[in-house]
Amino acid sequence: MNPGALRPVDLAREHGLSTQAVRNYEDEGILPPAERSASGYRRYTPVHTQALRAFLALRPGYGHGVAAEILRSAGRGDTGTLFRLVDRAHADLLHERDTLAEVTAALGTLTTDPGPTPDSYARTDPTVGMLARQLGLHPASLRKWEAAGILHPRRDPATGHRRYPPEAVRDAYVARQLRRGGFPLDRIRTFTEQLRGAGDAGALGEVLAEWHGRLHRRSRAMLAAGRHLDAYLDLVPAPAAPTEG
Incomplete structure (x- = not known):
């Protein structure tokens, strides 16, 4: 021995x-x-x-x-x-970094102009069909995101149809970017919950800064x-x- x-x-x-x-x-x-x-x-x-x-x-x-x-x-x-x-x-980390950049750019647009929508939609909360056309998606995708807890539309009291207030429109745009980045629905739900809890644009920036910091620490x-x-x-x-x- x-x-x-x-x-x-x-x-x-x-x-x-x-x-x-x-x-x-x-x-x-x-x-x-x-x-x-x-x-x-x-x-x-x-x-x-x-x-x-x-x-x-x-x-x-x-x-x-x-x-x-x-x-x-x-x-x-x-x-x-x-x-x-x-x-x-390393490839997964780069993918997430690219997704963060896309989400940051999308949020920058949505927070400076919370209605990146055609004038015809800006006067009212869009319906599921209107929002789907804006996003280039099928309405079924929005309903699936709602079932997953990502989107929270309101119901029109007169018709019962879904209507998407500005916060839900923002969440839909963010969800689209994250889905393009390959994020699963449960992670998107967590992120949009963080956005809703953050509130104003400055707090949203803190959420993104934390994400950036996490990626930086992981890279190091x-x-x-x-x-x-x-x-x-x-x-x-x-x-x-x-x-x-």
Whole structure:
């Protein structure tokens, strides 16, 4: 047995973790399998130490699940999957950044001119058909967004038809931009709820600034994690070269 072998507590202490958390990470394949002493105790090495550092560094930027898959791929020498996971995470981040820019531009228009509508619609809250034409959508999409809690039209007391006040028109424009960005309906509902709670244009700006800050922190976390992952890859066995058939 290597006299310099490390115990779970040695890995845990560096990061303020419990020893059980370290064992769990090994059981989940995030850390490579450890040797066992004659009495069954786990014995770790500097490879495990760096694997744990890499995982904990990756997690803030990539999320727990993706970070775990990256470490599992590294542990089995599957760099093809590893790099695809890294590339996809960066592509997803860029996609979200582009969506934020589109939403910011859309909100800038809607808050400075809350009725980006034809004059014929500006004198009254539009109906579902009118708003759908403005957005270039089918009315069924607006009804689906209403069912999902994204839109809150009022009902005309005389006819019972849906009417969309300025706030609902704004939410519809934002929802369209987010859907184009690939956002699921539950996330759009959360965002429009934040917009309604924010109220004025200044508060809406705070919501967008928070979103921007979150993306900035995630980008920095992904950048910082790279050196820890690279150091770990230097310690694990290199993948076997493909054989010619």
